[in-house]
Amino acid sequence: MKRKIILSLLVLFFISASGAVLSAYYITSTSGTLNRIVKLHQIEDLRQHLIISIQTVQSDLYTVHTMLGRRVDAIVDNVSTLDDVAARCVGCHHEPAIANNIDEIQKLVHAYEDALSYYITASANRKRIEKLQHDAAAIGNDILKKTETMTSEASRKLTATTTKAMKHVRDARLILFLTMGITLALGAVVAVKLTRSITGPIDNLVLATRAIAGGELGHTIDQTDKTEFGEFASHFNAMSLALKENYEELVREITERRQTEEALRESEERYALAAQGANDGLWDWNIRNNTVYYSFRWKSMLGFDDAGIGSTLEEWLSRVHPDDREQVEAKLSAHINSQSPQFECEHRIQHKDGSYRWMLNRGLAVRDAHGKAYRMAGSQTDITGRKNAEAQLVHDAFHDALTGLPNRALFMDRLEHVIASAKRHPRYLYGVLFLDLDRFKVINDSLGHGAGDKLLIEVGQRLKSCLRPGDTVARLGGDEFAILLEDIDDAADAEEITQRIEQVLAPHYAIQGSEIITTQSIGIALRSDRYEWPEQILRDADIAMYEAKSKGRSRHEFFDTKMHASIIDRLQLESDLRIAVEHQSGFLLHYQPIMDLKSQRLIGFEALVRWKHATRGLIYPLDFISLAEETGLIFPLSNWIIRESCIQIGAWQKKYPGNPELRMSVNISSKLLLQPGFAESIQTMLLEQALDPGSLAIEITESVIMEHPDRAVETMAKLQKMGVHIHIDDFGTGYSSLSYLHSFPVNALKIDRSFIAKMSANSDNQEIIKTIIALAQNLKLEVIAEGLEQDHQLSAIKGLECGFGQGFLFSKPLPPEALESWILSGNSFPV
Secondary structure, three states, rough: HHHHHHHHHHHHHHHHHHHHHHHHHHHHHHHHHHHHHHHHHHHHHHHHHHHHHHHHHHHHHOOOOOOOOHHHHHHHHHHHHHHHHHHHHHHHHHHHHHHHHHHHHHHHHHHHHHHHHHHHOOOHHHHHHHHHHHHHHHHHHHHHHOOOOHHHHHHHHHHHHHHHHHHHHHHHHHHHHHHHHEEEEEHHHHHHHHHHHHHHHHHHHHHHHHHHHOOOOOOOOOOOOOHHHHHHHHHHHHHHHHHHHHHHHHHHHHHHHHHHHHHHHHHHHHHHHEEEEOOOOEEEEOOOOOOEEHHHHHHHOOOOOOOOOOOOOOOHHHHHHHHHHHHHHHHHHHHHHHOOOOEEEEEEEEEOOOEEEEEEEEEEEEEEOOOEEEEEEEEEEHHHHHHHHHHHHHHHHOOOOOOEEEOOHHHHHHHHHHHHHHOOOOOOOOEEEEEOOHHHHHHHHHOOOOHHHHHHHHHHHHHHHOOOOOOOOEEEEEEEEEEEEEOOOHHHHHHHHHHHHHHHOOEEEOOOEEEEEEEEEEEEEEEOOOOHHHHHHHHHHHHHHHHHHHHHOOOOOEEOOHHHHHHHHHHHHHHHHHHHHHHOEEEEEEEEEEOOOOOOOEEEEEEEEEEEEEEEEEEEEEHHHHHHHHHHOOOHHHHHHHHHHHHHHHHHHHOOOOOOEEEEEEEEEHHHHHHOOOEEEOOOHHHHHOOHHHEEEEEEEHHHHOOOOOHHHHHHHHHHOOOOOOEEEEEOOOOOOOHHHHOOOOOOEEEEEHHHHHHOOOOOOOHHHHHHHHHHOOOOOEEEEEEOOOOOHHHHHHOOOEEEEEOOOOOOOOOOOHHHHHHHOOOOOOO
16 A cells, blocks of 8 residues: 555656646746847847937938038937947847848948048038938948848747747646646546545444444454555454454353352252251361361251250260271271271261161361371261161062062072081981962962962961971062971971971961962972082972972972982973074974865865974974973974975975965964064065965964953954964863854864764764854854864764864874875875
8 A cells, every 4th residue: 555655646746747847848948038039129129229329310410511510419429329239239149140130230330430430520521521421321221221120020030939938838837737637637536546445444444343343243354455454454354353262262261150150159059958958967177176066957966956065076976886986986097197088987876865876977188288187077967767778678688578578588598508507517407398379370360469469478477377486488489488497307397397387278268358278289308418509409399399289289299309300301301492493403394184074185284393302202292392382482493383384385285286275284372372473474484485375274272362362363363364264273172262252363163182082983972063063154164173083083073064174094194205195195085
């Protein structure tokens, strides 16, 4: 901007100076011309004087009639004057033409002077005088002519010079006016430009400062200007942004400080409220003078008013329970000596009423520059309620919530101590009784859980009443109880106590207005050197209890090693089954044909699983399916059975096409039917094999449906909607579901083989079968007779219009290869 201003001023100065110089030049030139005009006027004046002088002399010449006339003196004076004028004219002209004319005139004047002189001096000769007079007059006339000619030329020259001078004056004035105009116009342009260059940024700056003053921190202005204003704008923008950042930082700091102050205030309020809400007492110990400040709440926690307790440390320590004081003093000393990060101690302290309350004291020492504690402050919390609750929790942790008897944890702890004691005393004998109520589930389901709970409480009370003081009775869970008999003499002693228990538990129980009679199965295990852990003897007592149940319930059995071997065998079988299921190895499917009794055609098969055990040989479902259900292995096993059955029936449908197509029946467990997503898994398997849903029949026992009718029916409905057939297996042997049968989504009933086996050749025992077939016909259901093994059974079933049958009479369950051979052999149908 400085360069712009200087450059603009230099341009104005240059233009003004140029105009001034040019005007000065014209003025100087005009001054010379004016000087010449003045000189021309002087020359004209001299000429006028010369003419006047010559005319005067001429007049004198013509008026003098004699050379001694009166005018001779005047002529002499005029001639002298003429000579002076001529001399002055010669000295004031410079131009050559004028100078030549003046020289000629001067010569003529000299000649004229000489003629006059002659004239004057020759006055004695009149003739000569007249001649000289005539000669002088002639010369004077020549001078007059020359002077007139010069006058004419001088007048012309004066006019031309004056005209030129006036032109120069006008030119100088025009130059001055133009210079002034150009300077004014250029000055205006420069002023406008400079005004815009200066006032524009200043206006922007003013607006920016107003914006900042209005709170718009960080406002910036355009900084494209390359002048000092651009640099100023850059610095202004930096200042504005810095101001904004600083303001924001200041706001943040103020906000943080306010938040901190608010948080501190809230923390103080929270601490005060927490202290009040927690009913904590505060104490502040000045170690230097050994005085202690106890808050009013601290004192009131011990039943004292504000004046009831002094300000010494002993006021506190003297009330601490004697068993706890040493601990309190040790922890205080440890913290003061920097051996612990803080003081924290739970102890009992005596109340004013003489009782002891549990307190939790916490404190923190304040130390000087050398780390020496000079002050310690803390709080005291009444934890009596918590301690009581903890004691209750400990009691609850080792006691049954329902009966109040010791629970499994406490029983096992005591049994562990007894086993350890027996190891130290070889002749010490103990025994464990495992008791389980018979048919408790029936009582619980029929009368409700409330009645069942009351029965368990009453049983617990009776058991406690018939045991010796040193014995322990515990409820292990459900309807299971365990009794630890300590220091008995022999097995007869244990049996006597067991019989007493049976007698005490035998009378009926009056619960909710009903008389309940229950029995119990008891297993007894006595000390053995092989018992290292409580779980071992309890396990054996449990095995003996199951042995008692298997022998008819309501009895007791002593454990022997044969029972254990049976259990071990079952556990091994379970382990082998788990491995077989996980690896999907060892399982086989045998298929039994299902025949159409009217057309004598093969319509399908029933898939039956077999387990080919590495050491036990071929195991049938009756020996491992229940174990699979107990362990949860039934789910993966059943999925494998269904998938393999779908693959097989798909292959046979392609190999042996028919109308209708062959169908595969698969038995499923109740747990599988009630499993969420079972129907969807079936649909996935059918899709994987591209199998028509009607090619699969799911066989379910009626007891499965009646245990959980809603969930079972929901799943059955999904399957039937897909097109899968639903068959009720072993119909007539389970729940009496005839009244519900019409609402079940089923396609066929399978008559249990037990009814077929009871049929005789003379048509006895057919009433149930007739009823089932009639019911199925009314409900438009198919009927399949299982277990057909004799010709008369087939004849009787056909006579009762049973549509389908299966059994050894047609074929026993066969592996796929053998079954295909049976099919190719013509699958003979008995006549």
